[in-house]
Amino acid sequence: MSASVERRPVVAVLGGAVCSQEISQLAYEVGRLIAEQGGVLICGGRSGVMEAACRGAQEHGGLTVGILPGDDAGEANPFVQIAIATGLGEARNVLIVKSADAAIAVDGGYGTLSEIAFCLKLGVPVVGVQTWTIDPGIHQAHSAAEAVQMAFQLASSRAQRR
Numbered sequence: 001m002s003a004s005v006e007r008r009p010v011v012a013v014l015g016g017a018v019c020s021q022e023i024s025q026l027a028y029e030v031g032r033l034i035a036e037q038g039g040v041l042i043c044g045g046r047s048g049v050m051e052a053a054c055r056g057a058q059e060h061g062g063l064t065v066g067i068l069p070g071d072d073a074g075e076a077n078p079f080v081q082i083a084i085a086t087g088l089g090e091a092r093n094v095l096i097v098k099s100a101d102a103a104i105a106v107d108g109g110y111g112t113l114s115e116i117a118f119c120l121k122l123g124v125p126v127v128g129v130q131t132w133t134i135d136p137g138i139h140q141a142h143s144a145a146e147a148v149q150m151a152f153q154l155a156s157s158r159a160q161r162r
Contacts, residue, residue: 008063009039009155011148012100012124014115015049015131016108023107026129027052029144030104035062037152042067042099044092045076045083049106054079067096090114097124101155104147105131105138125154 011034015027031053034041041057043050045066054064058079066080069089076083086092090111097103097118103126105116112131119126120137128138129147139154141147 009037009101009152009159010042010065010099011039011151011155012096012103012115013041013043013050013053013106014096014103014108014112014126015043015053015106016112017044017046017048017050019048019052019107023049023130024052026144027106028056030106030129030148031056031058031062031064032060033144033148034151035060037148039152040065042096044069044096044111045080047077049108051077051079053106065099067092067099094118097122100124101158102127102151104129104141104151106147107131123158125151125158127151127154 027049035057040063042065045068057064064080065082066076068085069092071087073083073085093115103119105128127141127147127150129141
């Protein structure tokens with residue numbers, strides 16, 4: 001008989017491949033806090049918000065997973081510990097969302113908007129911090145700490161309903 005292992009919450013960090021220093025610092029804090037709360041960070045694995053969040057998580061003992069658009073796992077940022085090359089281009093956004101218990105959108109452009117839309121369509125709770133405000137289903141946060149706290153609460157509520 002095998003021992004039961006508690007599954008760690010998986011939190012997607014959604015955001016652009018290009019961002020300002022302010023947004024990079026915000027994403028770093030989100031990643032750090034996800035790691036400190038024992039979550040697994042999943043993202044698109046590239047630069048910008050994704051790299052900053054992965055760096056924050058990795059530097060604080062967290063596990064980072066990058067779902068890459070291309071065929072080469074070497075395209076991942078240096079802070080991705082598990083790189084999954086999909087060859088799916090932007091369609092990989094669905095995989096990121098489907099793998100998450102909750103998501104945090106930080107800033108971002110249309111790629112981030114598509115990920116938010118997949119969250120809303122597929123029932124994955126999404127918290128936004130300095131990002132799109134197009135739908136009341138996006139839970140708005142004003143800081144990294146508030147965003148991570150909300151994401152973990154929403155992930156827990158979602159897990160209990162399943």
